Amino acid sequence: MAQQNKLDAGGMVYSEILSPSELFAARSRSHKIPIKGQKNFFPDDSDEQQKQLEQSLNEHCSLLSEERGKGCNGTLVKATWISSKQVVELQSLSGKFWQTMGFSAEGKRYLLPEEALYLMECGSLQVFYEDLALSIQDAYEIFLSSETVSLHQYQVFGHLKRLGYVVHRFDPSSLPSRYAQQLNLPQSGKNAGNQLKRKHDVSLTSTSAPSLSKTLVPTTDTMSADEHMKDESVDESVAMTSSESTADESSTTDSAVMVEPRKWWTSDIIEDKGSNHRNCSRSGWDFSSILFPDLGSKENLSGSLASPDPSLLPGALAVGVCDVASWRSKINQRKVKGSPEHRRRGVDNQRQGWHGKKDEEVQSCKNWTEFNDLMARHQHRRQDEQAEHLWNREVTPLHDPSQPLPTRELLDICSVIKPTCLLEGASRLKPAHEWRISFVVYQPDTASEFKKSKPRKPYTHVCVCGFDGPVPELQTVKLLTSQSGDVPVVFAVVDHGDVSFYTMKDFELPTDVFL
Amino acid sequence: MQAEFRAPRRRNRVQEDFEASLPVSHSSRKRAQLRAELINQHVLVCRPEDIQKIYSQGYFGKGILSKARPDHSISDQWEYHEGLLFPVISSSSYRELLQWARAFLSAQGWDNEAISQMMTNLSRPVQIEDVKKEVDGECPVVEGGVGPFTKRPRSEVNPKAKRSCSQSSHLDRDLDPELDHDRVSRTANSDPDSEHVVSGAGFVLVVFEEEVRELRRIPVPVTEYLQLSLEEAFFLVYGLGCLSVCLNQEPLSILQLWKTFRAQRPDFVCSYAAYHYFRCKGWVPKGGGGAKYGVDFMLYRKGPPFYHASYSVVVQPVNSEYKGTGTRPFTWRSLAALNRITTNVSKELLFCYVVFPANLSDAELESPQCLSRLKVQEVIVSRWISSRERAEQDDI
Numbered sequence: 001m002a003q004q005n006k007l008d009a010g011g012m013v014y015s016e017i018l019s020p021s022e023l024f025a026a027r028s029r030s031h032k033i034p035i036k037g038q039k040n041f042f043p044d045d046s047d048e049q050q051k052q053l054e055q056s057l058n059e060h061c062s063l064l065s066e067e068r069g070k071g072c073n074g075t076l077v078k079a080t081w082i083s084s085k086q087v088v089e090l091q092s093l094s095g096k097f098w099q100t101m102g103f104s105a106e107g108k109r110y111l112l113p114e115e116a117l118y119l120m121e122c123g124s125l126q127v128f129y130e131d132l133a134l135s136i137q138d139a140y141e142i143f144l145s146s147e148t149v150s151l152h153q154y155q156v157f158g159h160l161k162r163l164g165y166v167v168h169r170f171d172p173s174s175l176p177s178r179y180a181q182q183l184n185l186p187q188s189g190k191n192a193g194n195q196l197k198r199k200h201d202v203s204l205t206s207t208s209a210p211s212l213s214k215t216l217v218p219t220t221d222t223m224s225a226d227e228h229m230k231d232e233s234v235d236e237s238v239a240m241t242s243s244e245s246t247a248d249e250s251s252t253t254d255s256a257v258m259v260e261p262r263k264w265w266t267s268d269i270i271e272d273k274g275s276n277h278r279n280c281s282r283s284g285w286d287f288s289s290i291l292f293p294d295l296g297s298k299e300n301l302s303g304s305l306a307s308p309d310p311s312l313l314p315g316a317l318a319v320g321v322c323d324v325a326s327w328r329s330k331i332n333q334r335k336v337k338g339s340p341e342h343r344r345r346g347v348d349n350q351r352q353g354w355h356g357k358k359d360e361e362v363q364s365c366k367n368w369t370e371f372n373d374l375m376a377r378h379q380h381r382r383q384d385e386q387a388e389h390l391w392n393r394e395v396t397p398l399h400d401p402s403q404p405l406p407t408r409e410l411l412d413i414c415s416v417i418k419p420t421c422l423l424e425g426a427s428r429l430k431p432a433h434e435w436r437i438s439f440v441v442y443q444p445d446t447a448s449e450f451k452k453s454k455p456r457k458p459y460t461h462v463c464v465c466g467f468d469g470p471v472p473e474l475q476t477v478k479l480l481t482s483q484s485g486d487v488p489v490v491f492a493v494v495d496h497g498d499v500s501f502y503t504m505k506d507f508e509l510p511t512d513v514f515l
Numbered sequence: 516m517q518a519e520f521r522a523p524r525r526r527n528r529v530q531e532d533f534e535a536s537l538p539v540s541h542s543s544r545k546r547a548q549l550r551a552e553l554i555n556q557h558v559l560v561c562r563p564e565d566i567q568k569i570y571s572q573g574y575f576g577k578g579i580l581s582k583a584r585p586d587h588s589i590s591d592q593w594e595y596h597e598g599l600l601f602p603v604i605s606s607s608s609y610r611e612l613l614q615w616a617r618a619f620l621s622a623q624g625w626d627n628e629a630i631s632q633m634m635t636n637l638s639r640p641v642q643i644e645d646v647k648k649e650v651d652g653e654c655p656v657v658e659g660g661v662g663p664f665t666k667r668p669r670s671e672v673n674p675k676a677k678r679s680c681s682q683s684s685h686l687d688r689d690l691d692p693e694l695d696h697d698r699v700s701r702t703a704n705s706d707p708d709s710e711h712v713v714s715g716a717g718f719v720l721v722v723f724e725e726e727v728r729e730l731r732r733i734p735v736p737v738t739e740y741l742q743l744s745l746e747e748a749f750f751l752v753y754g755l756g757c758l759s760v761c762l763n764q765e766p767l768s769i770l771q772l773w774k775t776f777r778a779q780r781p782d783f784v785c786s787y788a789a790y791h792y793f794r795c796k797g798w799v800p801k802g803g804g805g806a807k808y809g810v811d812f813m814l815y816r817k818g819p820p821f822y823h824a825s826y827s828v829v830v831q832p833v834n835s836e837y838k839g840t841g842t843r844p845f846t847w848r849s850l851a852a853l854n855r856i857t858t859n860v861s862k863e864l865l866f867c868y869v870v871f872p873a874n875l876s877d878a879e880l881e882s883p884q885c886l887s888r889l890k891v892q893e894v895i896v897s898r899w900i901s902s903r904e905r906a907e908q909d910d911i
Contacts, residue, residue: 397756
């Protein structure tokens with residue numbers, strides 16, 4: 001942009017201060033961006049097209065030739081650059097930006113270099129160094145260095161600030177130590193009254209957990225006589241397992257920690273995540289021991305359900321014995337598609353199995369005893385024919401088909417490979433210099449004021465890297481996640497001024513069992 | 516902070532019934548073995564009843580002539596001709612099949628005269644009485660073009676089950692002829708009670724010019740096999756103990772199989788560890804995602820016919836310092852591209868890191884028991900949109 005205090009090569013001198021009419025013109029300029037119309041694909045030599053092209057070109061030219069005025073939007077704050085401390089000291093009264101940027105020390109107000117550069121680009125700050133006003137180019141050269149922030153980091157800073165977030169430099173000591181996390185101490189800096197409600201707050205607070213369990217345990221109320229009923233209810237109970245387990249964990253930890261009286265709706269995410277870090281396992285309830293009644297099975301169940309275990313129910317809820325005979329008479333009435341084929345196949349196997357092959361032997365049996373002996377002999381011979389090669393060597397299969405097990409236990413036996421979480425083993429990793437957390441980002445909240453001295457819980461931490469650089473390895477991800485506590489880490493990738501953000505989060509696939 | 520689990524999306528039209536999660540029976544105490552052959556470094560299941568069981572219970576493998584489920588049939592059109600149901604093919608396809616039959620016979624070493632004689636025999640018009648005689652009678656029927664899952668009109672197609680020995684004119688000549696005699700190929704839809712409507716197995720209606728249909732014998736019966744990937748085959752052998760893989764009629768032990776697979780693919784341990792882990796969680800990992808989505812495999816809940824795949828998985832080995840071995844390096848550009856593709860198909864990108872401990876010796880790697888020393892770390896990679904509107908709806 002045109003600098004107001006630079007001499008033109010042609011010798012013309014621009015006046016530094018705008019005259020009142022120029023100022024008025026600058027302030028009342030239209031802020032609209034030229035609208036792009038329909039695309040013209042080929043020239044058709046018409047006057048109208050010519051006019052349109054000229055008009056849009058003129059608009060662009062006038063837009064580009066606008067001079068940006070400093071301080072046109074309000075007060076222009078003056079400041080000086082202190083190179084010994086690498087900060088900018090404010091000389092005049094600060095504007096609205098003081099709410100979220102800058103810091104006070106020794107009675108004076110300071111701005112960090114990246115904040116100062118951002119404000120200079122906005123046009124609300126003027127920085128002097130040794131009584132000379134700095135240009136934007138000077139400021140870029142002086143403020144961004146290896147001791148302050150790099151160019152990539154500044155670009156990310158600017159990008160996020162222009163979107164409205166509050167961005168501060170990351171201070172590793174501001175995080176609670178591992179010990180404090182283990183004790184689940186509430187954060188001293190947190191503002192208990194103004195927690196930002198997050199989407200999954202709803203599922204993690206303690207009141208919703210009983211409502212979930214209430215819908216699951218007395219499943220009879222929601223059963224419907226549907227052909228796929230059994231499948232669907234198993235589906236739902238499995239799907240709910242993963243969300244319920246996180247809800248239950250929070251409820252158990254919430255009840256365990258009562259350091260100060262807190263209202264339940266402001267329950268902190270920190271406590272939940274702290275316990276998450278402490279033990280990577282997730283379920284508060286052991287679903288393998290809690291049995292859900294299977295009303296769809298064909299085995300003989302009694303016509304009534306006993307009342308469930310009181311420890312599974314919330315509060316003062318008492319559930320009595322439930323009579324399910326009427327429901328059971330309504331289910332399993334429709335034939336499942338494909339079952340006639342199954343039946344036919346079974347019958348056919350029996351009819352045309354190897355019984356047919358051994359007609360002579362079967363006919364030579366004179367009574368049932370001989371027939372049974374013949375069957376037994378065939379059975380043994382068949383088993384011997386089965387390849388014993390799998391079971392008579394050093395390494396045998398994990399599961400023996402001759403001992404049938406339900407699917408869940410079968411999967412348990414086969415699970416020899418255990419999952420791990422990101423925090424495991426992270427403590428023994430050495431921090432690297434090139435991968436570190438640069439900024440803390442807070443959500444912009446228009447409802448309440450942002451207090452610099454007692455900021456809210458951070459929204460995310462940002463680690464800046466260049467697009468041409470390497471992708472972080474698992475080692476780096478583990479390190480950063482452990483450094484960042486319970487706040488998510490976002491990787492900001494800068495590609496010549498364009499910033500894109502990627503997250504790499506820990507995950508564990510829930511177990512999914514049918515039948 | 517943990518990534519949240521998103522529920523898998525169900526498909527709109529589900530036409531299949533769910534049989535079982537894994538091909539093991541829950542009640543019988545027999546060690547009934549399913550059998551597969553290791554042919555030219557591929558694992559193939561040849562017996563139709565084994566194919567049916569392995570595919571329907573757990574969705575292992577892929578039919579070699581089909582997209583996924585082995586339901587190849589010689590034609591998509593089936594018509595009634597004098598009371599029997601036949602597949603219909605065009606005359607050009609018929610001629611092509613005749614050419615194959617001729618090539619096969621000449622490769623077997625017959626001289627030209629004999630070949631032409633056989634070809635004339637093969638391609639003469641067939642009367643419906645011959646068909647009925649073969650279908651109803653005791654003589655072995657050429658069982659060609661019909662497999663356990665063959666697509667047929669849904670209604671009353673019920674060929675009688677026969678014990679038949681298929682013609683040795685298979686496309687794959689590596690099979691021992693002994694195998695053919697042992698094989699008892701039965702078609703899945705068998706109904707001894709149905710009287711009239713029988714499909715003429717081994718015969719086909721050829722459309723000559725202008726809608727004239729003539730009945731002919733199928734020159735080259737093509738049966739379909741099920742191909743299992745190395746990881747699927749090893750899981751069925753080692754994890755469930757229900758399959759045995761034979762090489763030249765010799766069943767291979769677990770250690771031999773492990774060695775063979777490791778020799779064939781150097782990163783077999785890592786990819787098998789990931790496969791085993793996901794199977795033991797009850798999910799169905801299907802390979803072949805590489806050509807379509809650029810990843811190692813896709814994870815399905817319950818099976819491909821029921822749900823859309825939920826995750827695209829990239830498997831990477833790391834050592835005990837959690838550093839990768841560099842076999843598949845990512846740049847931000849390739850990661851951004853992969854992320855875009857995955858988002859466009861509504862899946863999530865899951866990185867599965869297989870952690871090898873430091874003191875794992877080569878000797879331990881020779882046996883599949885080293886799997887218990889490996890650990891798996893799952894990481895979900897996603898893009899965060901920083902613009903303000905997104906941030907309020909969508910947490911990180």
